[in-house]
Amino acid sequence: MNTQVSSLKFPELSGATRGRWAPVFLSPILGSPERFVIAVAVADDVAFHIERANEMRRLSCLYGKAAETALFAAEVAVEELEAALSNRGKAALVEGALVFSGVALGAVSEGEARSLQHLGRTWMSALSSLYRFNPEPIEVAAEEHHDGSSVDRLPTLVLEHVSGVNPSLAGHFSEEIRMNRKRRSSSAIAGVSIDFNGSHIVANFATLHSSATAISVDRIKRKMFDLKVRRDKEHSLFEARDHEMILFTPAGNSPLVNEKQLERVNEAVSNLKEQSDNEGFGFVALHDVPDIGERILTAESRVQGSA
Template identity: 40%
Template sequence: MRPFAIADFPSAEQYVRAKWAPILLRPILGSPEQVVVGVAAVNASGFYLERATDLFRLECLLGENAAVAILAASAGLDALQADLASRSIDALSDYRPAFSGIAIGELRDAEGESLQAVAKSWLATLSSLAHRESPAASKRTKTLADEPGDVSPQRDRLPILVLEYMKAKRPETDKFFSREIREQRPDSGNASEVRIDYSGSKIVANFGALLVSQHKRSVLRITKGLWDLKVDKDGERTGWTKRDHEMLIQHPPFNDPQFTQKQLDTMGEALRQLEKQADQEEIRLRSMHSVSEIGEHLLQRDAA
Protein backbone atom coordinates (compact mmCIF):
# COMPACT_ATOMS: atom_id res chain seq x y z
CA MET A 1 0.00 0.00 0.00
CA ARG A 2 1.52 3.28 -1.11
CA PRO A 3 1.62 6.27 1.27
CA PHE A 4 -0.84 9.10 0.80
CA ALA A 5 0.31 11.98 -1.38
CA ILE A 6 -0.79 15.60 -1.40
CA ALA A 7 -2.31 15.02 -4.85
CA ASP A 8 -4.75 12.52 -3.31
CA PHE A 9 -6.51 15.33 -1.43
CA PRO A 10 -8.73 17.88 -3.18
CA SER A 11 -7.27 21.37 -3.34
CA ALA A 12 -9.15 24.50 -2.37
CA GLU A 13 -9.40 25.40 -6.05
CA GLN A 14 -11.44 22.24 -6.68
CA TYR A 15 -14.17 23.24 -4.24
CA VAL A 16 -17.19 25.31 -5.20
CA ARG A 17 -18.75 27.99 -3.04
CA ALA A 18 -22.50 27.97 -2.62
CA LYS A 19 -25.44 29.23 -0.62
CA TRP A 20 -27.60 26.49 0.82
CA ALA A 21 -30.78 26.22 2.87
CA PRO A 22 -32.90 23.41 4.30
CA ILE A 23 -36.46 22.94 3.03
CA LEU A 24 -38.82 22.50 5.97
CA LEU A 25 -42.17 20.73 6.23
CA ARG A 26 -44.45 21.92 9.03
CA PRO A 27 -47.21 19.31 8.85
CA ILE A 28 -49.30 20.38 11.84
CA LEU A 29 -50.88 23.82 11.69
CA GLY A 30 -49.92 25.91 14.72
CA SER A 31 -47.34 23.39 15.95
CA PRO A 32 -43.57 24.10 16.11
CA GLU A 33 -42.96 20.57 14.81
CA GLN A 34 -40.96 20.58 11.56
CA VAL A 35 -38.84 18.17 9.52
CA VAL A 36 -36.25 18.72 6.80
CA VAL A 37 -37.51 17.33 3.47
CA GLY A 38 -34.81 18.74 1.21
CA VAL A 39 -31.73 20.93 0.86
CA ALA A 40 -31.10 23.41 -1.95
CA ALA A 41 -27.61 24.59 -2.93
CA VAL A 42 -27.19 27.55 -5.30
CA ASN A 43 -24.38 29.57 -6.86
CA ALA A 44 -23.76 31.57 -10.02
CA SER A 45 -23.37 28.40 -12.09
CA GLY A 46 -26.71 26.84 -11.17
CA PHE A 47 -28.54 25.00 -8.41
CA TYR A 48 -29.12 21.53 -7.02
CA LEU A 49 -32.11 20.38 -4.97
CA GLU A 50 -31.61 17.22 -2.94
CA ARG A 51 -34.85 15.60 -1.76
CA ALA A 52 -35.41 13.37 1.25
CA THR A 53 -36.47 10.00 -0.11
CA ASP A 54 -37.61 8.18 3.02
CA LEU A 55 -40.83 10.15 3.44
CA PHE A 56 -42.61 6.98 4.57
CA ARG A 57 -41.11 7.66 8.01
CA LEU A 58 -43.65 10.45 8.41
CA GLU A 59 -46.12 7.67 9.23
CA CYS A 60 -44.44 7.41 12.64
CA LEU A 61 -45.17 11.08 13.32
CA LEU A 62 -48.48 11.63 11.57
CA GLY A 63 -50.16 8.23 11.25
CA GLU A 64 -53.04 8.30 8.74
CA ASN A 65 -52.32 11.96 7.90
CA ALA A 66 -48.89 11.07 6.49
CA ALA A 67 -50.21 10.72 2.92
CA VAL A 68 -51.32 14.36 2.87
CA ALA A 69 -47.97 15.53 4.29
CA ILE A 70 -46.07 13.50 1.69
CA LEU A 71 -48.05 15.12 -1.09
CA ALA A 72 -47.43 18.58 0.42
CA ALA A 73 -43.69 17.91 0.58
CA SER A 74 -43.52 16.55 -2.98
CA ALA A 75 -45.61 19.35 -4.48
CA GLY A 76 -43.73 22.01 -2.50
CA LEU A 77 -40.35 20.69 -3.66
CA ASP A 78 -41.58 20.54 -7.27
CA ALA A 79 -42.69 24.18 -7.05
CA LEU A 80 -39.40 25.24 -5.46
CA GLN A 81 -37.38 23.49 -8.16
CA ALA A 82 -39.25 25.43 -10.84
CA ASP A 83 -38.72 28.66 -8.91
CA LEU A 84 -34.99 27.97 -8.52
CA ALA A 85 -34.73 27.49 -12.27
CA SER A 86 -36.45 30.85 -12.76
CA ARG A 87 -35.09 33.05 -9.93
CA SER A 88 -31.97 31.23 -8.69
CA ILE A 89 -30.87 32.42 -5.22
CA ASP A 90 -33.90 34.73 -4.92
CA ALA A 91 -36.11 31.63 -4.74
CA LEU A 92 -34.51 30.95 -1.33
CA SER A 93 -33.89 34.48 -0.01
CA ASP A 94 -37.34 35.69 -1.11
CA TYR A 95 -39.31 32.46 -0.81
CA ARG A 96 -42.85 32.53 -2.17
CA PRO A 97 -44.64 29.41 -0.91
CA ALA A 98 -46.98 27.78 -3.39
CA PHE A 99 -48.50 25.64 -0.62
CA SER A 100 -48.93 26.09 3.12
CA GLY A 101 -46.76 23.96 5.37
CA ILE A 102 -43.52 24.38 3.38
CA ALA A 103 -40.85 26.87 4.51
CA ILE A 104 -37.18 27.70 3.92
CA GLY A 105 -34.65 27.52 6.75
CA GLU A 106 -31.68 29.82 7.31
CA LEU A 107 -29.61 30.59 4.19
CA ARG A 108 -25.93 29.76 4.81
CA ASP A 109 -22.56 29.56 3.02
CA ALA A 110 -20.74 26.31 2.25
CA GLU A 111 -17.96 24.80 0.17
CA GLY A 112 -17.88 21.39 -1.43
CA GLU A 113 -16.78 19.36 -4.41
CA SER A 114 -20.03 20.27 -6.21
CA LEU A 115 -23.47 21.72 -5.58
CA GLN A 116 -24.79 18.17 -5.42
CA ALA A 117 -22.19 17.23 -2.81
CA VAL A 118 -23.08 20.25 -0.66
CA ALA A 119 -26.81 19.51 -0.78
CA LYS A 120 -26.42 15.77 -0.20
CA SER A 121 -24.05 16.27 2.73
CA TRP A 122 -26.27 18.71 4.57
CA LEU A 123 -29.42 16.69 3.96
CA ALA A 124 -27.75 13.59 5.41
CA THR A 125 -26.69 15.66 8.43
CA LEU A 126 -29.99 17.40 9.12
CA SER A 127 -32.83 15.16 7.97
CA SER A 128 -34.22 12.06 9.62
CA LEU A 129 -35.96 11.40 6.28
CA ALA A 130 -32.74 11.16 4.27
CA HIS A 131 -32.01 7.69 2.91
CA ARG A 132 -29.51 5.68 4.92
CA GLU A 133 -28.38 2.23 3.91
CA SER A 134 -29.16 -0.35 6.56
CA PRO A 135 -30.40 -3.94 6.57
CA ALA A 136 -33.88 -2.81 7.57
CA ALA A 137 -34.04 -0.02 5.01
CA SER A 138 -32.76 -2.11 2.14
CA LYS A 139 -35.63 -4.59 2.57
CA ARG A 140 -38.18 -1.88 1.93
CA THR A 141 -37.82 -1.35 -1.79
CA LYS A 142 -41.03 0.58 -2.18
CA THR A 143 -41.68 3.62 0.04
CA LEU A 144 -45.01 5.23 0.66
CA ALA A 145 -43.99 8.10 -1.61
CA ASP A 146 -43.28 5.69 -4.47
CA GLU A 147 -46.47 3.64 -4.28
CA PRO A 148 -48.99 5.04 -6.71
CA GLY A 149 -51.73 2.88 -5.27
CA ASP A 150 -51.51 4.63 -1.89
CA VAL A 151 -50.74 8.25 -2.64
CA SER A 152 -51.32 8.82 -6.34
CA PRO A 153 -53.34 11.98 -6.97
CA GLN A 154 -55.38 10.28 -9.71
CA ARG A 155 -58.94 11.48 -10.22
CA ASP A 156 -61.88 9.36 -9.12
CA ARG A 157 -65.02 8.78 -11.22
CA LEU A 158 -67.05 11.52 -9.53
CA PRO A 159 -66.17 14.30 -12.05
CA ILE A 160 -67.28 12.11 -14.98
CA LEU A 161 -70.58 11.27 -13.27
CA VAL A 162 -71.23 14.96 -12.56
CA LEU A 163 -70.46 15.78 -16.20
CA GLU A 164 -72.92 13.15 -17.44
CA TYR A 165 -75.64 14.39 -15.08
CA MET A 166 -75.23 18.03 -16.11
CA LYS A 167 -75.07 17.24 -19.85
CA ALA A 168 -78.37 15.40 -19.57
CA LYS A 169 -79.92 18.48 -17.98
CA ARG A 170 -78.13 21.15 -20.00
CA PRO A 171 -75.86 19.86 -22.82
CA GLU A 172 -73.90 23.09 -23.26
CA THR A 173 -72.41 22.81 -19.75
CA ASP A 174 -69.87 20.21 -20.88
CA LYS A 175 -67.61 23.06 -22.07
CA PHE A 176 -67.03 24.02 -18.43
CA PHE A 177 -65.36 20.68 -17.65
CA SER A 178 -61.68 20.06 -18.30
CA ARG A 179 -60.67 18.26 -21.47
CA GLU A 180 -59.28 15.40 -19.38
CA ILE A 181 -62.72 14.81 -17.88
CA ARG A 182 -64.62 15.24 -21.15
CA GLU A 183 -62.31 12.78 -22.92
CA GLN A 184 -61.83 10.60 -19.80
CA ARG A 185 -58.06 10.78 -20.08
CA PRO A 186 -55.85 9.27 -17.37
CA ASP A 187 -53.89 11.74 -15.26
CA SER A 188 -50.15 12.16 -15.65
CA GLY A 189 -49.57 11.74 -11.90
CA ASN A 190 -47.52 14.98 -11.76
CA ALA A 191 -48.14 16.27 -8.23
CA SER A 192 -47.14 19.85 -9.14
CA GLU A 193 -49.53 20.13 -12.11
CA VAL A 194 -52.54 22.32 -11.37
CA ARG A 195 -55.81 20.61 -12.34
CA ILE A 196 -59.24 22.20 -12.37
CA ASP A 197 -62.28 19.97 -12.93
CA TYR A 198 -64.90 22.62 -13.59
CA SER A 199 -64.36 26.22 -14.73
CA GLY A 200 -67.74 27.92 -15.10
CA SER A 201 -68.71 31.53 -15.63
CA LYS A 202 -69.31 32.16 -11.92
CA ILE A 203 -67.74 29.23 -10.10
CA VAL A 204 -64.55 27.16 -10.28
CA ALA A 205 -64.76 23.72 -8.68
CA ASN A 206 -62.89 20.51 -8.07
CA PHE A 207 -64.64 17.29 -7.12
CA GLY A 208 -63.69 14.58 -4.67
CA ALA A 209 -65.38 11.46 -3.33
CA LEU A 210 -64.57 10.78 0.31
CA LEU A 211 -64.53 7.00 0.25
CA VAL A 212 -64.84 4.95 3.42
CA SER A 213 -63.09 1.96 1.83
CA GLN A 214 -60.17 4.00 0.41
CA HIS A 215 -59.81 6.62 3.10
CA LYS A 216 -56.17 7.64 2.63
CA ARG A 217 -56.31 7.79 -1.14
CA SER A 218 -59.49 9.85 -1.28
CA VAL A 219 -58.24 12.34 1.34
CA LEU A 220 -55.09 12.76 -0.73
CA ARG A 221 -57.09 13.50 -3.89
CA ILE A 222 -59.27 16.04 -2.12
CA THR A 223 -56.30 17.80 -0.52
CA LYS A 224 -54.62 18.06 -3.91
CA GLY A 225 -57.86 19.49 -5.32
CA LEU A 226 -57.91 22.15 -2.58
CA TRP A 227 -54.35 23.23 -3.36
CA ASP A 228 -55.09 23.41 -7.07
CA LEU A 229 -58.08 25.64 -6.38
CA LYS A 230 -55.92 27.89 -4.21
CA VAL A 231 -53.37 28.31 -7.01
CA ASP A 232 -56.12 29.11 -9.52
CA LYS A 233 -57.79 31.55 -7.11
CA ASP A 234 -54.50 33.35 -6.43
CA GLY A 235 -54.02 33.71 -10.19
CA GLU A 236 -57.43 35.33 -10.58
CA ARG A 237 -56.63 37.95 -7.94
CA THR A 238 -54.34 39.70 -10.42
CA GLY A 239 -56.96 39.79 -13.20
CA TRP A 240 -60.48 41.02 -13.81
CA THR A 241 -62.19 37.68 -13.29
CA LYS A 242 -63.48 37.05 -9.77
CA ARG A 243 -65.21 33.67 -9.44
CA ASP A 244 -66.02 31.60 -6.38
CA HIS A 245 -63.73 28.62 -5.83
CA GLU A 246 -65.26 25.54 -4.19
CA MET A 247 -64.21 22.00 -3.34
CA LEU A 248 -67.27 19.78 -3.78
CA ILE A 249 -67.11 16.54 -1.80
CA GLN A 250 -69.46 13.57 -2.08
CA HIS A 251 -69.64 11.14 0.84
CA PRO A 252 -72.17 8.68 2.31
CA PRO A 253 -74.60 9.90 5.00
CA PHE A 254 -73.36 9.49 8.56
CA ASN A 255 -76.23 7.11 9.30
CA ASP A 256 -75.50 4.82 6.33
CA PRO A 257 -76.10 1.23 7.55
CA GLN A 258 -73.55 -0.19 5.08
CA PHE A 259 -70.67 0.99 7.28
CA THR A 260 -69.64 0.44 10.87
CA GLN A 261 -69.71 3.27 13.38
CA LYS A 262 -65.91 3.24 13.48
CA GLN A 263 -65.74 3.71 9.70
CA LEU A 264 -68.23 6.58 9.84
CA ASP A 265 -66.33 8.21 12.71
CA THR A 266 -63.11 8.00 10.70
CA MET A 267 -64.85 9.60 7.73
CA GLY A 268 -66.23 12.36 9.95
CA GLU A 269 -62.79 13.15 11.36
CA ALA A 270 -61.32 13.24 7.85
CA LEU A 271 -64.04 15.67 6.79
CA ARG A 272 -63.31 17.95 9.76
CA GLN A 273 -59.61 18.01 8.92
CA LEU A 274 -60.37 18.79 5.28
CA GLU A 275 -62.65 21.65 6.34
CA LYS A 276 -59.82 23.09 8.45
CA GLN A 277 -57.46 22.84 5.48
CA ALA A 278 -60.02 24.52 3.23
CA ASP A 279 -60.50 27.37 5.71
CA GLN A 280 -56.75 27.83 5.87
CA GLU A 281 -56.53 28.08 2.07
CA GLU A 282 -59.66 30.31 1.93
CA ILE A 283 -61.52 27.82 -0.26
CA ARG A 284 -65.18 26.92 0.28
CA LEU A 285 -65.65 23.20 0.95
CA ARG A 286 -69.14 21.78 0.44
CA SER A 287 -70.02 18.22 1.39
CA MET A 288 -72.92 16.51 -0.39
CA HIS A 289 -74.32 12.99 -0.60
CA SER A 290 -75.04 12.47 -4.30
CA VAL A 291 -74.01 13.27 -7.86
CA SER A 292 -77.37 14.92 -8.50
CA GLU A 293 -76.92 17.23 -5.51
CA ILE A 294 -73.55 18.39 -6.83
CA GLY A 295 -74.86 18.77 -10.38
CA GLU A 296 -77.89 20.80 -9.31
CA HIS A 297 -75.68 23.07 -7.21
CA LEU A 298 -73.50 23.90 -10.23
CA LEU A 299 -76.47 24.32 -12.58
CA GLN A 300 -78.07 26.80 -10.20
CA ARG A 301 -74.86 28.73 -9.56
CA ASP A 302 -73.95 29.24 -13.21
CA ALA A 303 -77.57 29.97 -14.13
CA ALA A 304 -77.91 32.64 -11.44
Protein backbone atom coordinates in the same frame (compact mmCIF):
# COMPACT_ATOMS: atom_id res chain seq x y z
CA MET B 1 -50.53 39.59 -16.25
CA ASN B 2 -51.27 38.80 -12.60
CA THR B 3 -48.28 37.39 -10.75
CA GLN B 4 -49.31 38.06 -7.16
CA VAL B 5 -50.21 35.01 -5.11
CA SER B 6 -50.90 34.69 -1.43
CA SER B 7 -48.69 32.67 0.88
CA LEU B 8 -49.59 29.00 0.69
CA LYS B 9 -49.54 27.21 4.05
CA PHE B 10 -51.25 23.91 3.43
CA PRO B 11 -51.10 21.01 5.90
CA GLU B 12 -48.49 18.50 4.82
CA LEU B 13 -49.27 15.98 2.11
CA SER B 14 -48.16 12.39 2.56
CA GLY B 15 -44.45 12.08 1.75
CA ALA B 16 -44.22 15.77 0.82
CA THR B 17 -41.29 18.18 1.01
CA ARG B 18 -41.83 21.70 2.35
CA GLY B 19 -39.86 24.60 1.00
CA ARG B 20 -39.80 28.35 0.46
CA TRP B 21 -40.20 29.65 -3.06
CA ALA B 22 -40.13 32.96 -4.91
CA PRO B 23 -40.81 33.95 -8.53
CA VAL B 24 -38.13 35.68 -10.58
CA PHE B 25 -39.50 38.61 -12.58
CA LEU B 26 -38.15 40.05 -15.83
CA SER B 27 -39.14 43.54 -17.03
CA PRO B 28 -38.09 43.64 -20.72
CA ILE B 29 -38.80 47.38 -21.00
CA LEU B 30 -37.04 49.42 -18.31
CA GLY B 31 -39.45 51.76 -16.58
CA SER B 32 -42.48 49.77 -17.70
CA PRO B 33 -44.67 47.86 -15.20
CA GLU B 34 -44.89 44.96 -17.68
CA ARG B 35 -43.07 41.88 -16.42
CA PHE B 36 -42.82 38.11 -16.89
CA VAL B 37 -42.06 35.19 -14.58
CA ILE B 38 -38.84 33.67 -15.91
CA ALA B 39 -38.11 31.25 -13.06
CA VAL B 40 -39.21 30.01 -9.67
CA ALA B 41 -36.51 29.52 -7.04
CA VAL B 42 -37.19 26.96 -4.30
CA ALA B 43 -35.12 26.15 -1.23
CA ASP B 44 -35.30 24.36 2.12
CA ASP B 45 -32.75 23.91 4.88
CA VAL B 46 -30.53 21.55 2.89
CA ALA B 47 -31.08 22.05 -0.85
CA PHE B 48 -32.42 24.34 -3.56
CA HIS B 49 -33.81 24.20 -7.09
CA ILE B 50 -34.45 26.80 -9.79
CA GLU B 51 -37.15 25.93 -12.32
CA ARG B 52 -36.47 28.09 -15.38
CA ALA B 53 -38.80 29.21 -18.11
CA ASN B 54 -38.38 26.87 -21.07
CA GLU B 55 -40.24 28.97 -23.65
CA MET B 56 -38.20 32.19 -23.49
CA ARG B 57 -38.27 32.30 -27.31
CA ARG B 58 -41.80 33.67 -26.97
CA LEU B 59 -40.25 36.99 -25.94
CA SER B 60 -38.67 37.23 -29.37
CA CYS B 61 -42.13 37.00 -30.90
CA LEU B 62 -43.15 40.02 -28.84
CA TYR B 63 -40.03 42.17 -28.95
CA GLY B 64 -38.04 40.93 -31.94
CA LYS B 65 -34.31 41.67 -31.77
CA ALA B 66 -34.91 43.97 -28.82
CA ALA B 67 -35.48 40.83 -26.73
CA GLU B 68 -31.82 39.80 -26.96
CA THR B 69 -30.69 42.16 -24.20
CA ALA B 70 -33.50 41.06 -21.90
CA LEU B 71 -32.76 37.39 -22.58
CA PHE B 72 -29.10 37.90 -21.73
CA ALA B 73 -29.96 39.72 -18.50
CA ALA B 74 -32.37 36.95 -17.56
CA GLU B 75 -29.81 34.21 -18.13
CA VAL B 76 -27.06 35.93 -16.14
CA ALA B 77 -29.39 36.93 -13.31
CA VAL B 78 -30.65 33.37 -12.84
CA GLU B 79 -27.06 32.11 -12.81
CA GLU B 80 -26.26 34.74 -10.18
CA LEU B 81 -29.22 33.59 -8.11
CA GLU B 82 -28.08 29.98 -8.42
CA ALA B 83 -24.67 30.92 -7.05
CA ALA B 84 -26.26 32.87 -4.19
CA LEU B 85 -28.47 29.91 -3.24
CA SER B 86 -25.47 27.60 -3.39
CA ASN B 87 -23.52 29.86 -1.00
CA ARG B 88 -26.23 31.11 1.37
CA GLY B 89 -29.10 28.65 0.98
CA LYS B 90 -32.69 29.81 1.44
CA ALA B 91 -31.48 33.04 3.07
CA ALA B 92 -30.64 34.21 -0.46
CA LEU B 93 -34.36 34.22 -1.30
CA VAL B 94 -35.11 36.70 1.48
CA GLU B 95 -32.10 38.87 0.65
CA GLY B 96 -33.16 39.04 -3.00
CA ALA B 97 -29.79 40.41 -4.16
CA LEU B 98 -30.07 40.50 -7.95
CA VAL B 99 -27.93 43.20 -9.54
CA PHE B 100 -29.25 43.18 -13.11
CA SER B 101 -31.64 45.95 -14.10
CA GLY B 102 -35.02 44.60 -15.04
CA VAL B 103 -34.69 41.35 -13.04
CA ALA B 104 -36.05 41.00 -9.51
CA LEU B 105 -37.16 38.40 -6.98
CA GLY B 106 -40.80 38.38 -5.92
CA ALA B 107 -42.28 37.76 -2.50
CA VAL B 108 -41.22 34.58 -0.71
CA SER B 109 -43.97 32.05 0.05
CA GLU B 110 -44.14 28.57 1.53
CA GLY B 111 -45.39 25.45 -0.21
CA GLU B 112 -45.03 21.69 -0.44
CA ALA B 113 -44.82 18.98 -3.07
CA ARG B 114 -43.10 15.64 -3.56
CA SER B 115 -39.77 17.42 -4.07
CA LEU B 116 -38.34 20.91 -4.44
CA GLN B 117 -38.23 20.38 -8.20
CA HIS B 118 -41.91 19.49 -8.31
CA LEU B 119 -42.78 22.52 -6.21
CA GLY B 120 -40.96 24.76 -8.68
CA ARG B 121 -42.67 23.12 -11.64
CA THR B 122 -46.09 23.48 -10.04
CA TRP B 123 -45.73 27.22 -9.59
CA MET B 124 -44.07 27.82 -12.96
CA SER B 125 -46.99 26.02 -14.60
CA ALA B 126 -49.42 28.25 -12.71
CA LEU B 127 -47.66 31.60 -13.07
CA SER B 128 -45.57 31.79 -16.22
CA SER B 129 -46.64 32.25 -19.84
CA LEU B 130 -43.02 31.46 -20.75
CA TYR B 131 -43.17 27.90 -19.41
CA ARG B 132 -44.51 24.65 -20.77
CA PHE B 133 -44.81 21.62 -18.52
CA ASN B 134 -43.29 18.46 -20.03
CA PRO B 135 -43.90 15.44 -17.79
CA GLU B 136 -41.23 12.79 -17.80
CA PRO B 137 -42.44 9.19 -18.27
CA ILE B 138 -40.56 8.05 -15.17
CA GLU B 139 -42.27 10.69 -13.04
CA VAL B 140 -45.72 9.82 -14.35
CA ALA B 141 -45.19 6.13 -13.66
CA ALA B 142 -43.84 6.84 -10.18
CA GLU B 143 -46.81 9.07 -9.33
CA GLU B 144 -49.35 6.49 -10.50
CA HIS B 145 -47.56 3.78 -8.54
CA HIS B 146 -47.49 5.93 -5.42
CA ASP B 147 -51.19 6.73 -5.66
CA GLY B 148 -52.19 3.13 -6.19
CA SER B 149 -55.79 4.19 -6.61
CA SER B 150 -58.49 3.58 -9.16
CA VAL B 151 -60.14 6.29 -11.21
CA ASP B 152 -62.58 8.45 -9.26
CA ARG B 153 -65.78 8.27 -11.33
CA LEU B 154 -67.43 11.19 -9.55
CA PRO B 155 -66.31 13.94 -11.98
CA THR B 156 -67.60 11.91 -14.95
CA LEU B 157 -70.94 11.29 -13.25
CA VAL B 158 -71.27 15.00 -12.46
CA LEU B 159 -70.51 15.81 -16.11
CA GLU B 160 -73.24 13.41 -17.25
CA HIS B 161 -75.81 14.97 -14.93
CA VAL B 162 -74.92 18.57 -15.77
CA SER B 163 -74.69 18.06 -19.53
CA GLY B 164 -77.97 16.15 -19.48
CA VAL B 165 -79.69 19.26 -18.14
CA ASN B 166 -77.60 21.91 -19.90
CA PRO B 167 -75.37 20.55 -22.70
CA SER B 168 -73.70 23.94 -23.17
CA LEU B 169 -71.86 23.48 -19.85
CA ALA B 170 -70.09 20.29 -20.91
CA GLY B 171 -67.20 22.24 -22.40
CA HIS B 172 -66.40 23.74 -18.99
CA PHE B 173 -65.32 20.33 -17.67
CA SER B 174 -61.67 19.37 -18.12
CA GLU B 175 -60.58 17.42 -21.16
CA GLU B 176 -59.63 14.44 -18.96
CA ILE B 177 -63.20 14.24 -17.65
CA ARG B 178 -64.82 14.77 -21.06
CA MET B 179 -62.59 12.07 -22.60
CA ASN B 180 -63.06 9.82 -19.54
CA ARG B 181 -59.33 9.57 -18.98
CA LYS B 182 -57.52 9.17 -15.68
CA ARG B 183 -55.81 12.28 -14.39
CA ARG B 184 -52.30 11.01 -14.95
CA SER B 185 -50.55 12.86 -12.17
CA SER B 186 -51.13 15.19 -9.28
CA SER B 187 -50.64 18.93 -9.09
CA ALA B 188 -47.25 18.28 -7.57
CA ILE B 189 -45.80 17.36 -10.96
CA ALA B 190 -48.26 18.40 -13.63
CA GLY B 191 -49.30 21.93 -12.87
CA VAL B 192 -52.83 22.90 -11.91
CA SER B 193 -55.75 20.59 -12.72
CA ILE B 194 -59.33 21.90 -12.46
CA ASP B 195 -62.39 19.70 -13.00
CA PHE B 196 -64.95 22.43 -13.78
CA ASN B 197 -63.96 25.90 -14.97
CA GLY B 198 -67.22 27.81 -15.36
CA SER B 199 -68.31 31.40 -15.76
CA HIS B 200 -69.16 31.79 -12.09
CA ILE B 201 -67.77 28.75 -10.28
CA VAL B 202 -64.47 26.88 -10.41
CA ALA B 203 -64.70 23.46 -8.78
CA ASN B 204 -62.85 20.24 -8.14
CA PHE B 205 -64.74 17.03 -7.29
CA ALA B 206 -63.60 14.05 -5.24
CA THR B 207 -65.02 11.02 -3.47
CA LEU B 208 -64.20 10.48 0.19
CA HIS B 209 -64.16 6.68 0.47
CA SER B 210 -65.16 5.21 3.82
CA SER B 211 -62.92 2.16 3.31
CA ALA B 212 -59.80 4.10 2.24
CA THR B 213 -60.12 7.42 4.02
CA ALA B 214 -56.39 8.21 4.29
CA ILE B 215 -55.76 7.72 0.56
CA SER B 216 -58.87 9.75 -0.28
CA VAL B 217 -57.81 12.63 1.97
CA ASP B 218 -54.38 12.75 0.35
CA ARG B 219 -55.98 12.99 -3.11
CA ILE B 220 -58.46 15.62 -1.91
CA LYS B 221 -55.68 17.77 -0.44
CA ARG B 222 -53.93 17.75 -3.80
CA LYS B 223 -57.11 18.88 -5.52
CA MET B 224 -57.54 21.59 -2.89
CA PHE B 225 -53.95 22.66 -3.56
CA ASP B 226 -54.78 23.04 -7.26
CA LEU B 227 -57.93 24.99 -6.43
CA LYS B 228 -56.04 27.41 -4.20
CA VAL B 229 -53.36 27.99 -6.84
CA ARG B 230 -56.06 28.82 -9.39
CA ARG B 231 -57.91 31.06 -6.92
CA ASP B 232 -54.74 32.98 -6.01
CA LYS B 233 -53.99 33.50 -9.68
CA GLU B 234 -57.39 35.18 -10.16
CA HIS B 235 -57.17 37.63 -7.26
CA SER B 236 -56.93 40.67 -9.54
CA LEU B 237 -59.97 39.85 -11.70
CA PHE B 238 -62.77 42.39 -11.58
CA GLU B 239 -65.42 39.65 -11.44
CA ALA B 240 -64.05 37.05 -9.07
CA ARG B 241 -65.50 33.55 -9.39
CA ASP B 242 -66.39 31.21 -6.54
CA HIS B 243 -63.91 28.40 -5.95
CA GLU B 244 -65.22 25.23 -4.29
CA MET B 245 -63.99 21.79 -3.33
CA ILE B 246 -67.03 19.50 -3.63
CA LEU B 247 -66.97 16.04 -2.05
CA PHE B 248 -69.17 13.00 -2.38
CA THR B 249 -69.42 11.37 1.05
CA PRO B 250 -71.47 8.42 2.31
CA ALA B 251 -74.68 9.33 4.13
CA GLY B 252 -74.82 8.69 7.86
CA ASN B 253 -77.67 6.20 7.42
CA SER B 254 -75.96 4.20 4.67
CA PRO B 255 -76.01 0.43 5.39
CA LEU B 256 -72.65 0.15 3.63
CA VAL B 257 -70.83 2.21 6.28
CA ASN B 258 -70.16 1.01 9.81
CA GLU B 259 -69.92 3.28 12.84
CA LYS B 260 -66.11 3.40 12.90
CA GLN B 261 -65.91 4.22 9.19
CA LEU B 262 -68.50 6.96 9.59
CA GLU B 263 -66.49 8.44 12.44
CA ARG B 264 -63.36 8.55 10.27
CA VAL B 265 -65.27 10.14 7.40
CA ASN B 266 -66.81 12.81 9.61
CA GLU B 267 -63.44 13.63 11.16
CA ALA B 268 -61.85 13.93 7.72
CA VAL B 269 -64.64 16.19 6.46
CA SER B 270 -64.29 18.41 9.52
CA ASN B 271 -60.52 18.76 9.07
CA LEU B 272 -60.79 19.43 5.35
CA LYS B 273 -63.53 22.00 5.93
CA GLU B 274 -61.35 23.79 8.48
CA GLN B 275 -58.46 23.80 6.02
CA SER B 276 -60.57 25.26 3.22
CA ASP B 277 -61.95 27.95 5.56
CA ASN B 278 -58.42 28.94 6.52
CA GLU B 279 -57.42 29.18 2.87
CA GLY B 280 -60.53 31.14 1.90
CA PHE B 281 -62.32 28.99 -0.67
CA GLY B 282 -65.56 27.03 -0.53
CA PHE B 283 -66.03 23.45 0.65
CA VAL B 284 -69.15 21.29 0.61
CA ALA B 285 -69.79 17.58 1.23
CA LEU B 286 -72.89 16.08 -0.43
CA HIS B 287 -74.30 12.55 -0.53
CA ASP B 288 -75.42 12.05 -4.13
CA VAL B 289 -74.42 13.03 -7.65
CA PRO B 290 -77.62 14.93 -8.59
CA ASP B 291 -77.12 17.31 -5.65
CA ILE B 292 -73.55 18.00 -6.78
CA GLY B 293 -74.67 18.53 -10.37
CA GLU B 294 -77.46 20.86 -9.30
CA ARG B 295 -74.99 22.96 -7.33
CA ILE B 296 -73.03 23.56 -10.55
CA LEU B 297 -76.17 24.20 -12.59
CA THR B 298 -77.53 26.69 -10.05
CA ALA B 299 -74.28 28.64 -9.92
CA GLU B 300 -73.99 28.88 -13.70
CA SER B 301 -77.68 29.67 -14.28
CA ARG B 302 -77.40 32.50 -11.78
CA VAL B 303 -74.79 34.12 -14.01
CA GLN B 304 -76.80 33.57 -17.16
CA GLY B 305 -79.93 34.94 -15.52
CA SER B 306 -78.19 38.11 -14.39
CA ALA B 307 -76.45 38.74 -17.70
